[in-house]
Amino acid sequence: MCGRFALYSPYPSLAASLRLPLEATEADLVPRYNVAPGTWISAVRRLDDEGPLVLDAVWWGYYPHWAGEDAPEPINARVEKVATSRYFRGAFAHHRCLVPANGWFEWTPVDGKKQPHFLTRDDGQPLWLAGIWSERPDGKPGCAILTEPARGVAKQIHDRMPLALDAESLAPWLDPHLTDRETMRQTVRHLDPRQITHWPVSTRVNASTHDDDSLIAPLPSL
Template identity: 75%
Template structure:
């Protein structure tokens, strides 16, 4: 996956409806770029009242009229260290940070489209939760293994069944999680303490 190195500014509380980092081919024959896209998917042909989802389910992304063109031609990767989910506890929602147990970066599968404003926007694919992720939520982002990154980004690979055969998620045992501060509930908070485990007790 040849790509020019780029220095990324750490972010610890990435909210929907903001710019996020992605890796993609801006067109079929363009080289890979790492750039910023809007986290919110609304294709250029949709009207202003059309939905702007931040996620697309693996069960429907290849067949939905809204997503299938992007699934075939405009796939991307979103780098992340992990993600947050909220677990109901005693009438409240306790945030948890989910990540690889080895703390290596995660590559999340996404799709993108040019938005009505001419700028790219994306949605991250989700799948039924697996392994320890099921303890927190019934869905999780689609995190790809290393062998799947190049085929996922290949704009000339458009057949749905072929994509499914060559693209695979990380094993369930890859992941772990822990409770974190409720400060993450405020998008304005963005510092490394947000992903630190809460003290025991």
């Protein structure tokens, strides 16, 4: 799953990594080292099919405006079901987005406790996580981050991971005219898992009120 991540790259670095024309409504990004669900996060999306790509804020919690009062508010959507689930398929076809992140946190059991790890790219470049969004009942956008079975070294930590896309897949993922599931499957690729690395970090990350760069610092030893 993906339940906590960090984003500290400045806007120019994100724009350069995306390599697509981008308008920003929040170019002065504040570094965040412990982004939790139920908060505003940055996402790249189109507000309508013919509009430009924008980097703006969306709520991390997917709750479409048409859903019932007791409907769930997931923060993740599984790639295995996102295209066919009634709850997600409309957003998957028409409202896809990218969530920038420098890495995400996951926990693994160690001696009866849970040890957090920070997973990130080995070259320090931002990750682009596949997401979907929908207008919430309050008219604000809400999103879920897609997850897939863990690959590479990420399997050492958890059985699932966020779907991070490779550079060539960013434009197709954001293309509003690409709606066919099979075409998308053949076009969109995840980041090479060999580019992912990880290390154990302080349990201070367990509390979402903690938010500083020490949270991503490697522990000297377990």
